[in-house]
Amino acid sequence: MEEKRMIIGITQGDINGIGYEVILKTLLENHIFEFCTPVIYGSPKVAAYYRKTLNLEQLSLSSIAHVNEANGKKGYIINCTSDDIKVDLGKSTEIAGEASFLALEAATRDLAAGKLDAIVTAPINKKNIQSPTFTFPGHTEYLEQIFNEGKKGLMLMVSDVVRIAVVTGHIPIYQVSESLTQSLIEEKIRLLNQSLKEDFGIVRPRIAVLGLNPHAGDDGLIGDEEQTVILPAIRKCVDEGIVCVGPFPADGFFGAGSFTSYDAILAMYHDQGLIPFKTLAMEEGVNFTAGLPVIRTSPGHGTAYDLAGQNLASETSFRQALFLAYDIYRNRKTYHTMMANPLKSNHVARGSSIE
16 A cells, blocks of 8 residues: 655745745655645745746646645645735845745644644744734744643754754843753753654664853853753653763864764753754754654755845755655654554564564
């Protein structure tokens, strides 16, 4: 029996950035349609504009009114915006912010209804999307509110080279120290450990935890968060059977290549994790929101207004985001099957090892 083809929703993001360029270039690759049916939530008018501007008119997209009409090995687009929508290349506009939210809202609604198997979100402008109906720092917090009733998920940056999660996300740097608590760090370690098992198929994950201060505090000489907050959280999780080690000084940890010995790293704040990640994997890195009952991935870059409309943007990260959504979908199905039949799975595993 042929495996069910995934239905993946793609939100258009900011129409004045490189979102449509990386989406359309990705969908030019025919093998994409072998494993999924992609549905863009956006504007047929804007898509047509970019197809012409970027000389990508060989790509065919079928306009549909509802996601239920999507089937087979082709791409679709659902109109979520008004007919008078206007593209202003490389500019942040109120129209673009409203359009990015309308696409996200429509895709999220279909995801919640089970009509989509995953969503891949093109980059938004976190400022122009703000409105009375969207008051979140970004996609992650919006999806947490919709699917986790506000309970925090986990920002996990993923590549073939390294996986890095963060304890605190989109908050000002002066709020980081006061936001770090033992319970919060424990929660993030547990979420990361579970995601590595369920979403990435790693049976016994190894997690490295970074310190907060320079030199991980130097035994309290440069701050005591490592001793009073981070280390107790690590010890508690170790007692629960989680393999986690640290806290490590962040500079030496990456400088010495120690990250290659672990399945994932937990950083204390946004830039501590994303600077090394983007240095190592900017071209192919993917942002995955772990800890949600649904699957959402995104390219690891922003709107890149300076590249908009010039046919210079690389689609690699967006393509990888699409692939990762598919991999996680399959890994979750396998994991849940194993958990539903633990004795059968263990028997098979033992039999395989004897052979």
